[in-house]
Amino acid sequence: MTMTPPTPMVMTAQTVATRTDMDPLLQLMWLSSAALPVGGFSYSEGLEAAIDHGQVCDETTCTQWLVDQLLLTQARADMAALGQALSAWRQFDRERLQVLNTWVLSTRESSEMRLQTQQMGRSMLDWLRNLAWVSDEQLQCLAQLPPTYPIAYALALSGTEARPQQALQAYAFGWAENMTQAALKAVPLGQNSGQRMLAQLARYIPEAVQTALQQSDDTRQAFSPMLAILSARHETQYSRLFRS
Numbered sequence: 001m002t003m004t005p006p007t008p009m010v011m012t013a014q015t016v017a018t019r020t021d022m023d024p025l026l027q028l029m030w031l032s033s034a035a036l037p038v039g040g041f042s043y044s045e046g047l048e049a050a051i052d053h054g055q056v057c058d059e060t061t062c063t064q065w066l067v068d069q070l071l072l073t074q075a076r077a078d079m080a081a082l083g084q085a086l087s088a089w090r091q092f093d094r095e096r097l098q099v100l101n102t103w104v105l106s107t108r109e110s111s112e113m114r115l116q117t118q119q120m121g122r123s124m125l126d127w128l129r130n131l132a133w134v135s136d137e138q139l140q141c142l143a144q145l146p147p148t149y150p151i152a153y154a155l156a157l158s159g160t161e162a163r164p165q166q167a168l169q170a171y172a173f174g175w176a177e178n179m180t181q182a183a184l185k186a187v188p189l190g191q192n193s194g195q196r197m198l199a200q201l202a203r204y205i206p207e208a209v210q211t212a213l214q215q216s217d218d219t220r221q222a223f224s225p226m227l228a229i230l231s232a233r234h235e236t237q238y239s240r241l242f243r244s
Helices: 013-018 024-032 047-052 059-091 094-106 111-128 136-144 149-158 164-186 191-213 225-234
Strands: none
Touching (some): 047 164, 094 111, 094 149, 111 149
16 A cells, blocks of 8 residues: 655745734744844944944954943833833824834934834835734834834734733844844954854843833933944945945
8 A cells, every 4th residue: 555645735925924823932033033034134233333433343342332232222212112112002002103103213313223213114014014913904004104113023023922021032132133243244253252242142131121121201212422423424434334
């Protein structure tokens, strides 16, 4: 008797688009991946300018730069806004989402920073349109804002069962991995250095998440003048690998 092998299941685009029973952990891993097609790999968020001006030159100075950026800018600004937007999406509070989106835009002190959050926000919106994590009404609302990246990312997270702490951890790790990859190219550094840097950033992610969750509208802030100055300088930098 000849045994006929089972026919493998082929996952088509339509299958993925209607698949809503994915494990929440896998959803978070997907969202935190550096391969997420939102263009994060093309930005250094001021790091390239810091290298050009001698403030970052090796693994030690680069690690310190990124840890400071995680704790002083990401935790107190974008991650704080993202955590509040996550709640707003789950309640579908349009007015609150508009306020948070406008605030994110107002914190972008250079044209590069503004273009980055707008481009990545639009790309996240396009990516979400291929999945069934959120409703058409939510997608329409996001498109009308128009979206910044933290608010768009919060919508993606709202379609999971993740708690706010888990959601922010996923965002922070995705940011850390992208920035580490940027450092490997721009400093440049080796892969082992990159892994040590990522390990250091991962140790500070819980602290950054706690800081973000403790922020209110009155305490949330993005005061980072040196980052803004370096971003502005990067716009006219002679030689560049990255868009910011």
